[in-house]
Amino acid sequence: MLAEITTLPLQFDAPLAGELFLIGRILFGGTLAFMGLNHFMDLDTMAGYAEFKGLPAPRFSVIASGLVLALGGLGVAVGAFPVLSAGALAVFLAVSAATMHDFWAVDDPEEQQSEMTSFL
Template identity: 90%
Template structure:
């Protein structure tokens, strides 16, 4: 006989669960927001790399992706519009993993390893964003509680 699977609403009532969830949000969101700031602080270099990778409108793409990272990361940290923030981050991280870090097309072993590492970081970041997206419609502890959903 197979066990029946049921889903329960997100419950963060275990000791320190809310605080640990906040720490996880800060670590994840602040790291991505910082990465987004780097898009602006090193705009010319990043736009050159985006152009090298064949992105259309490379400068605009770097600015737009920087905004997604900064606003999405801060949204996760403070708990504002979590569904929008997590969804935008997940989409960006998956798209940029494939378009910017295509390690499978590189011959040089060192460059290939560097791109694979970046690809994998984007993929596991997208996984975290999808997990946050899944709980984005529930009340988060220590959050502003602003949202569309």
């Protein structure tokens, strides 16, 4: 039997807290969903970068990561399955940051700075 999925209660009760939480959720989720759409709009370039970084099946990896970002971002923005959406995004961001933006393995200082910025 599946566990019941409910919304998470806010832990603070300040004026406009609910409205500010909603705005933050929409901005955060919307940004990540747009990043996911960008994976599809620039698929060839991103697949080339994924291949350069040594990812297996680079085109599939870009499509899968785009789906996680788009669906997870939308889930956060609209509040659908918030724990599942946020959890999927957290795992994806941790893995992709370490895999795709490994600034510690780059020798060129400018490229290292760019990778560090993307990592953070």
